[in-house]
Amino acid sequence: xxxxxxxxxxxxxxxxxxxxxxxxxxxxxxxxxxxxxxxxxxxxxxxxxxxxxxxxxxxxxxxxxxxxxxxxxxxxxxxxxxxxxxxxxxxxxxxxxxxxxxxxxxxxxxxxxxxxxxxxxxxxxxxxxxxxxxxxxxxxxxxxxxxxxxxxxxxxxxxxxxxxxxxxxxxxxxxxxxxxxxxxxxxxxxxxxxxxxx
Numbered sequence: 001x002x003x004x005x006x007x008x009x010x011x012x013x014x015x016x017x018x019x020x021x022x023x024x025x026x027x028x029x030x031x032x033x034x035x036x037x038x039x040x041x042x043x044x045x046x047x048x049x050x051x052x053x054x055x056x057x058x059x060x061x062x063x064x065x066x067x068x069x070x071x072x073x074x075x076x077x078x079x080x081x082x083x084x085x086x087x088x089x090x091x092x093x094x095x096x097x098x099x100x101x102x103x104x105x106x107x108x109x110x111x112x113x114x115x116x117x118x119x120x121x122x123x124x125x126x127x128x129x130x131x132x133x134x135x136x137x138x139x140x141x142x143x144x145x146x147x148x149x150x151x152x153x154x155x156x157x158x159x160x161x162x163x164x165x166x167x168x169x170x171x172x173x174x175x176x177x178x179x180x181x182x183x184x185x186x187x188x189x190x191x192x193x194x195x196x197x198x
Contacts, residue, residue, distance in 0.1 A: 040160045044167045052173040060108030060176070064101035067180065071097060071187045078195045090194035092132055093187035095125035100183035107176025110169040112161050118179060119154030123147075129190050133197060 055063070071093055079086050099122035106114030127146060131137050161171050 040167075041164055044161075044164050044170055047174040048170045050174065052177055054110070054169075054173065055108050055176075057105060057108035060104040060106075061101075063180075064097070064104040067100060067184060068094075068097050071184060071191070074188065075191045078191060082195055082198070084195075084198045086191065086194040086198045089132055089197055090191050092125050092129040093190050095121060095128055096183040096187045096190070099125060100179050103176050103179035106172045110172050112158050112168045112171040112175065115158050115161075115171070115175050116154050118175075119157070120151060122179070122183070123150030123154070125186075129186070133190065133193050 075086060075090055075093065099118045102114050102118040102121065106112065106118065123146070127143055131139060131143070161167050
């Protein structure tokens with residue numbers, strides 16, 4: 001009854017497609033790039049221009065262990081010269097150097113995925129060095145809230161890098177050099193501060 005009361009029936013003359021068609025593949029419509037994607041792409045190109053040499057996995061392991069030895073020798077020398085044991089306050093240097101060893105192995109293996117455990121270990125080394133040098137272990141009441149942030153950054157950065165084709169070796173080499181400089185520098189600073197506090 002209602003159909004018969006329609007006065008304008010011109011729409012019925014239009015061609016209609018009675019066939020059922022599947023939706024188009026979503027992969028044909030790429031997601032818009034975020035500013036972070038552009039940032040990582042730009043950084044990859046910049047880091048690639050540095051032309052950091054490649055090392056083998058064996059060399060990276062020996063390099064990491066050599067840095068362990070050298071930094072600990074500095075700590076022993078200061079302890080001997082000062083006549084005091086600085087290791088009760090300077091022990092977080094071992095955690096810094098462990099993070100560095102992981103990243104050096106990543107450099108040798110040409111994979112950026114070792115940035116994930118290295119980042120978590122390095123972030124915790126910073127917190128441990130602060131608590132040990134200041135003696136304020138009670139600050140863990142609020143410092144624990146940094147842990148999810150450290151884990152998130154340590155996962156998010158390698159995942160973003162993984163989306164860029166050919167970026168893994170570039171970031172592995174750059175992170176290896178960066179972590180070596182940063183870890184050794186912070187270890188020496190920790191040793192010196194522990195020496196003056198002991």
